[in-house]
């Protein structure tokens with residue numbers, strides 16, 4: 001009984017810690033892998049969820065996707081995205097999830113990061129990839145997101161594997177709260 005009470009008290013103390021910073025999980029996905037991780041991060045931290053969507057959707061063929069992404073990265077194109085939540089200014093911490101595209105954050109996520117809307121916020125990136133790892137994703141997030149406090153110790157995993165993402169997200173919020 002004593003153990004149970006201690007566990008309940010510890011649980012509520014942790015909830016108080018994670019509830020202090022108003023948190024958003026923003027993510028882009030083409031095939032659902034990053035979305036799966038993003039939903040876990042939101043569930044585990046009590047954060048709100050925002051799906052980054054393109055004004056003009058990406059082609060459905062993989063070959064066409066990689067061709068277009070390569071071109072956008074080469075010429076610095078930031079493809080227009082649909083409006084983000086109106087209350088985005090209220091968030092202190094924003095987890096930003098992306099698939100790895102050509103070794104970095106996907107171009108729609110680059111649009112979001114470079115928009116200036118995250119200025120002054122703590123930004124914590126996470127990515128899913130196809131075997132190449134996070135590569136330059138986290139350092140590029142810091143470069144793109146001017147005036148943001150970017151935590152470059154991001155989370156990454158292969159494809160739809162989400163192992164550890166919830167714990168990683170909570171740890172980050174706990175560190176920020178200290």
Ligand SMILES: Cc1cc2nc3c(=O)[nH]c(=O)nc-3n(C[C@H](O)[C@H](O)[C@H](O)COP(=O)(O)O)c2cc1C
Pocket residue numbers: 028029030031032033034035062065066067069098099100101102103104128129130131132133158159160
């Ligand atoms: C345009 C494009 C470029 C990609 N480039 C890479 C890459 O450089 N390294 C890598 O490991 N995976 C790469 N991938 C694979 C994706 O990162 C991986 O499948 C990811 O989990 C997809 O996430 P999603 O389902 O959220 O879209 C690429 C996929 C696409 C469509």
